[in-house]
Amino acid sequence: MVQALQLDAYIGYLIRRCEQVHTALWSAQVSREITSQQFAVLNTLARRPEVDQRTLAEEASLDRSTINVMVRRLADQGYVQQVRHDRDRRRTVLRLTPDGARLLEGLIPPAQRINQQMLEVLSTEDRATALRLLKTLAESDLS
Incomplete structure (x- = not known):
């Protein structure tokens, strides 16, 4: 018999589950038409007007x-x-x-609310820790 692993001890599984929660909240509270990835593109363009597509891809963490x-x-x-x-x-x-x-202006408030909603399940000190750890993982170059 094959030994089964405890999935809730695996980072990929947990990140995917968090993404599922975020996607459900996004669809219900922010937009069914604009995805959170499209929001990241729009937000990046607001922060960096007149950027080329390669730089936009890098800053929004999307492939070409x-x-x-x-x-x-x-x-x-x-x-x-x-242009x-x-x-x-x-x-x-x-x-x-x-x-x-x-569009972006209208998406920002509900996007901020679901971000807050997801963080509210954590204690105040754990929120900062969670964000710090997620940033560390997201910025790591493990490939």
């Missing part, structure tokens, strides 16, 4: 093929615009459209 599809979809929806760089006409940069800025 995913960012390509996502930018195309957001552009088709009228939230993102691809030639003012000084270097060979470069294409991305920016939020006015509709994209309004």
